[in-house]
Amino acid sequence: MAEAPGGLQIIERRADADRIGEWATAAVTPCLYFDPAVAVDRYQRWRSAFPDADAYYAVKANPEPRLIRRLVRAGASFDVASPAEIALCLAEGADPSTLSYGNTVKKAADIRYAYRSGVRLFVFDSQDELLKLAEHAPGSAVFCRLLASSAGAQWPLNGKFGCTSDMAVDLLTQAPRLGLRPVGVSFHVGSQQLDPGRWEPSVAAAARVFGALGAAGIELSMLNVGGGFPVEYTSPVPPIERYAEAITAAVERHFDTCPRLAAEPGRYVAAAAGVLRAEVVLVSRKAFDDDTRWVYLDVGRFGGLAETEGEAIRYQLVTPHDGGPDGAVVLAGPTCDSVDILYQRTAYRLPLALRPGDTVDILAAGAYTATYASVGFNGFPPLPTVCIGDDE
Known part of the structure; x- marks a missing residue:
C-alpha cells in the first residue's frame, strides 16, 4: 500500500495507552490507516x-x-x-x-x-x-x-x-x-x-x-x-x-x-493498529422538535463496519470538535439499505458543531473492517488500507 502523507496526530485513548502514531489526513474517505x-x-x-x-x-x-x-x-x-x-x-x-x-x-x-x-x-x-x-x-x-x-x-x-x-x-x-x-x-x-x-x-x-x-x-x-x-x-x-x-x-x-x-x-x-477515517455526509433531524440528530458517515455496515450489527462492537469516535457542547446522535452509513444503521440504541453523543465534510476517526478499527467491506454494494468501493510507518 502507498505511504500516507503527514497529518493529524491521534493517540488511541485506551487503558494500555498504545500510541497509534502520526496519522495522515486523507484526501479521500473512508480509509483505514494501519500501522503494522x-x-x-x-x-x-x-x-x-x-x-x-x-x-x-x-x-x-x-x-x-x-x-x-x-x-x-x-x-x-x-x-x-x-x-x-x-x-x-x-x-x-x-x-x-x-x-x-x-x-x-x-x-x-x-x-x-x-x-x-x-x-x-x-x-x-x-x-x-x-x-x-x-x-x-x-x-x-x-x-x-x-x-x-x-x-x-x-x-x-x-x-x-x-x-x-x-x-x-x-x-x-x-x-x-x-x-x-x-x-x-x-x-x-x-x-x-x-x-x-x-x-x-x-x-x-x-x-x-x-x-x-x-x-x-x-x-x-x-x-x-x-x-x-x-x-x-x-x-x-x-x-x-x-x-x-x-x-x-x-x-x-x-x-x-x-x-x-x-x-x-x-x-x-x-485492532489497535488501525484508525478508520470517515467523513460526515449529512447531519439531520426527523422532526423540528427532535433533539436526536442523525449523523450519516461515508462508511457503514457494508463498507467495513459489519461488527456494528446488533450494535455489538462499539467503537470510540474522535472528531475535530471534541470538548465542545454535544448531543445525542444516531449514527448511520451512506447506503440505500435501511439496515445500514450503526448505533441507534447505544447512547452516542457527538459535538453540536459537527457538520458535513468534518472527519470522524473510528479508533481500534484495524481488525475485521477492511476484510468485511463489500466489493461494491450501491457502487461504493471496498475500504482501502494505507499503511504508515517504516516497512522493515
Missing part, C-alpha cells in the same frame, strides 16, 4: 502473556501483507481459512509448517491446494470433513473443533462450528485408521470475549476428550484455545495477562499432563 508496527507490538505482548503457547495469528482479522511479513519475521504462525490466505502467507515468507488450516468447511480442491503447498495441519468437526482430509491430505495432522459457549462475548460464534465431545472422540479415534494423525482439539469461546473464565468449561471438555482418546491408546498433544481475546473500544476490558492466568490455571486443573497450548489471536493483534 503497532500490531507486532501487540503480538509480542500476547506472546509475553502466553510464553509457552503457539500463536497462530488469525489472518482473517487483517490480511495486510506488510503485517503478515512482519509477523513472519517475529516468528508467528498463522491460522488460515482459504487458499488465498495460504498464498498470502507463503508469498510473505511464511513456512508452510507454520500454517494451520483452521476452517472446518473446506472444498476438496482447497484441501488439495493446501496440501500441495505444504500445509500439514488441518481442523475438522464432522465425518465428511474428516473423510475429505483423509483423501486429499493423507498423513496430515488433524485436530477436532468442539462446540463451545460464547456467553460473555460481544461477537458470539455459537452453533456454526464444532461438534460434541462424544462425536469428537469417535472421529479422532477414526483418524489413524484413515491414515491421518490426530493431534488434539480446539474450541472458540466467541470474539471479543469479556469473561476470562469462559475458557474453563471448554478446557474441561477438552480434557475429557484427551482422556477418552488416551484410554483408546491415542495420545493427543495439542490444545488450541482459539481466539476471542478482547480489545478496548468504549469500555475497559481485562488485561491479556488475566486471560493467560485464567486459561493456564484451567489447563492445570483439568489435565494431569498439560498439553502444548495453541491459540489464534486476531482482533487482539490487529
Whole structure:
C-alpha cells in the first residue's frame, strides 16, 4: 500500500495507552490507516502473556501483507481459512509448517491446494470433513473443533462450528485408521470475549476428550484455545495477562499432563493498529422538535463496519470538535439499505458543531473492517488500507 502523507496526530485513548502514531489526513474517505508496527507490538505482548503457547495469528482479522511479513519475521504462525490466505502467507515468507488450516468447511480442491503447498495441519468437526482430509491430505495432522459457549462475548460464534465431545472422540479415534494423525482439539469461546473464565468449561471438555482418546491408546498433544481475546473500544476490558492466568490455571486443573497450548489471536493483534477515517455526509433531524440528530458517515455496515450489527462492537469516535457542547446522535452509513444503521440504541453523543465534510476517526478499527467491506454494494468501493510507518 502507498505511504500516507503527514497529518493529524491521534493517540488511541485506551487503558494500555498504545500510541497509534502520526496519522495522515486523507484526501479521500473512508480509509483505514494501519500501522503494522503497532500490531507486532501487540503480538509480542500476547506472546509475553502466553510464553509457552503457539500463536497462530488469525489472518482473517487483517490480511495486510506488510503485517503478515512482519509477523513472519517475529516468528508467528498463522491460522488460515482459504487458499488465498495460504498464498498470502507463503508469498510473505511464511513456512508452510507454520500454517494451520483452521476452517472446518473446506472444498476438496482447497484441501488439495493446501496440501500441495505444504500445509500439514488441518481442523475438522464432522465425518465428511474428516473423510475429505483423509483423501486429499493423507498423513496430515488433524485436530477436532468442539462446540463451545460464547456467553460473555460481544461477537458470539455459537452453533456454526464444532461438534460434541462424544462425536469428537469417535472421529479422532477414526483418524489413524484413515491414515491421518490426530493431534488434539480446539474450541472458540466467541470474539471479543469479556469473561476470562469462559475458557474453563471448554478446557474441561477438552480434557475429557484427551482422556477418552488416551484410554483408546491415542495420545493427543495439542490444545488450541482459539481466539476471542478482547480489545478496548468504549469500555475497559481485562488485561491479556488475566486471560493467560485464567486459561493456564484451567489447563492445570483439568489435565494431569498439560498439553502444548495453541491459540489464534486476531482482533487482539490487529485492532489497535488501525484508525478508520470517515467523513460526515449529512447531519439531520426527523422532526423540528427532535433533539436526536442523525449523523450519516461515508462508511457503514457494508463498507467495513459489519461488527456494528446488533450494535455489538462499539467503537470510540474522535472528531475535530471534541470538548465542545454535544448531543445525542444516531449514527448511520451512506447506503440505500435501511439496515445500514450503526448505533441507534447505544447512547452516542457527538459535538453540536459537527457538520458535513468534518472527519470522524473510528479508533481500534484495524481488525475485521477492511476484510468485511463489500466489493461494491450501491457502487461504493471496498475500504482501502494505507499503511504508515517504516516497512522493515
